[in-house]
Amino acid sequence: MLPVGILFGQGVNYVIAQAAVLYAGGTCLLLDAGQSDQQIEEKLKQLGNVRVATDVDNQCRESLSNYPILLIRFEDSREVDQCVETLSKVPVWTSAEHRSHLIYTSGTTGQPKAVQLAAGGIIRLRNDPKIPISAAQDRVGQISHTGFDGAIFDVWVPLLNGATIVIIHQEIFLDPFAFEKYICQYRVTVFLITTSLFNILAFASPRIFSKMNVVICGGEAANPRAMELVLKHGPPKYLYNGYGPSECSVLTTLHAVTIEDTKGETISIGTPFAGSEVYLLDDSMREVAPGEIGEMFIGGSGLSKGYCNQPESNTSRYLQLDGLGHRPMSLYRTGDICxxxxxxNIFFVRRRDHQVKFNGFQVDLQSIDSAVLATGFAQAAVTLMIEQSQDVGPLLVTWITPRSNLTNTECLGHLQTLIQKLLPRGVLPRIEIVQEFPLNSSLKIDRNRLKEAYLKKLRLLQANFDSLSAQKKVAMETRLEKIWRDIFSPEKSLDMEESLFTVGGTSLQVPLLISKIFSEFGTKLSAKVVYENPTLNGLAHSIRAIEQGHLPKSNVTDLLLADASLLCGLKPYDISSSVPN
Incomplete structure (x- = not known):
């Protein structure tokens, strides 16, 4: 049976479409409606013959012009009972080996590849004791982009347990005040979140997860400082650091984080769960002893069926190995050194591909990150090698978020002094300070944007760019400009009418902006107000209006919550397992 593309935004139709395809014995190809037509078409072309299930908002997209469309509207579901002939043919019974989903890798390390997930790899997540979910009580927040593997957890873990899905749109979870109110109002109890987004919310409002039962972070190395803030100021019942590539059905290992864990430089990614098997192997494919490093290989019930139409990648990443058990084992080669x-307890050390040659040294970029974090003057660090012209040579640059109780100057001075004692002279990096890292569509640190921003800065300095003349500002605008500079690090003087999104700001920095404005002025702005007034003048006007009572403080957030519910297309008579009551 041909795979069926699932092209919807978040909401009930996204869930219904998957259920319908699986009920008919088919395979769901998860697509992200937020991606460009070029990106979507590239994925469809890789698979060849595909049907696409979509809604009225996406049916006319250029990327779908060469593919048959199955138009799904929630209101049509009331007529299903009349289709007696169709109903007589379903459900189609399948097995745990059935290819239920195709999920594309992010493509950050090359061409995106379609991972073939088996039904059993998803079903295993539903009943592991590490993720205790009660059908009657629990509600799982769905924030993952619809084309990424996190959405499989968000949708199928609650449905398979008879629990509730709560749709949470970006305008909600990027506003710490609206998000906190939303999860209380709809009683969200379970959350799978990328580490980068967790860090942003933890630093903006560390009590934000306090009423939840289970919070699982994953996708990048955990930040001990962010974990510590949440555990001290309002922890969920269980705070997990998780690990799992798409090729192994979303999650492979989990570790329940404690305060004691946050005192170290790294936090364990835990132990295998839900039928997964993990082996750390040396270059001779022998298991390493405790304390030694090896590459992680994963097998067990979460192992996928390989990449679709990618024989070379399957040969290099999916291996058959003897000698590890009583039988030959199928394993996925992760490329992660642990x-x-x-x-x-497993500890992530580095990626194989984070090694570079610099000044005659074979440099592990993540070891530089660890050295910088060991100084105690940075909350997070990312090191990259930036190629310049051949006569200049490459640069090593480390971006850091500073400790909150220090000025940038103090932080830089202390860090540069200490880092010289921890690293060889030939690999000392340049230090760049940012308040938040830019994130890509997968909500992971966007390393390409860091490089591009730094090269742009070098070009501006080289050309001796003349900054814009400072304009006369009143006190509030001056204080706002300082906040902007702390967060967005603009490379020129700021114009009072210039949007924060044109000076380097991103939507995922809005929570930090809202939090800092509240700390500075005692005024709660919603994300809606920021998006509608993204300039210094606009924000200053909004703050004054709220202070003078011209904007309803509570109704701004209430309107945002109401809008989010409408966007879901949900009504009281909808399927109970996907509707907030």
Whole structure:
């Protein structure tokens, strides 16, 4: 049976379409409606013959012009009972080996590849004791982009347990005040979130997860400082650091984080769960001893069926190995270098591909990150090698978010002094300070944007760019400009009518902006107000209006919550397992 593309925004139709395809014995190809037509078409072309299920908002997209469309509207579901002939043919019974989903990798390390997930790899997530979900009580927040593997957890873990899905749109979870109110109002209890987004919310409002039962972070190395803030100021019942590539059905290992864990430089990614098997192997494919490093290989019930139409990648990444058990084993080669302690807790060390040649040294970029974090003057660090012209040579640059109780100058001075004692002279990086890292569509650190921004800065300095003349500002605008500079690090003087999004700001920095404005002025702005008034003048006017009572403080957030519910297309008579009551 041909795969069926699932092209919807978040909401009930996205869930119904998947259920319908699986009920008919088919395969769901998850697509992200937020991506460009070029990106969507590239994925469809890789698979060849595909049908696409979509809605009225997406049916006329250029990327779908060569593919048959199955138009799904929620209101049509009331007529299903009349289709007796169709109903007699379903459900189509399948097995745990059935290819239920195709999910594309992000493509940040090359061409996106379609991972073939088996039904059993998803079903195993529903009943593991590490993720205790009660059908009657629990509600799982769905924030993952519809084309990424996190959305499989958000949708199918609650449905398979008879629990509730709560749709949370970007305008909600990027506004810490609206988000906190939303999860309380709709009683969200379970959350799978990328580490980068968790860090943003933790630093903006560390009590934000306090009423939840289970919060799972994953996708990047955990930030001990962010974890510590949440655990001290309002922890969920269980705070997990998780790990799992798409090729192994979303999650492979989990670790329940404690305050004691946050005192170290790294936090364990835990132990295998839900039928996964993990092996750390050396270059000779032998298991390493505790304390030694090896490449992680994953097998077990979460292992996918390989990439679709990618024979070379399948040969290099999906291996058959003897000698690890009583039978030959199918394993996925992750490319992640890890270690484990005597208790079996696994620690991520680095990626194989984070090694570069610099000044005659074979440099592990993440070891520089670790050295910078070990100084205690940075909350997070990312190191990249930036190629310039051949006569200048490459640069090593480390971007950091500073400790909050220090000025940028103090932080830079202390860090540069200490880092010289921790690293060889030949690999000392340049230090760049940012208040938040830019994130890509997968909500992971966007390394390409860091490089591009730094090269742009070098070009501006080289050309001796004349900054714009400072304009006369009143006190509030001056204080706002300082906040902007702290967060967005603009490379020129700021114009009072210039949008924050044109000076380097991103939507995922809006929570930090809202939090800092509240700390500075005691005024709660919603994300809606920021998006509608993204200039210094606009924000200053909004703050004054709220202070003078011209804008309803509570109704701004209430309107945002109401709009989000309308966007879901949900009504009281909708399917109970996907509707907030």
């Amino acid at each position: 270690s484990k302690d005597e208790a079996g």
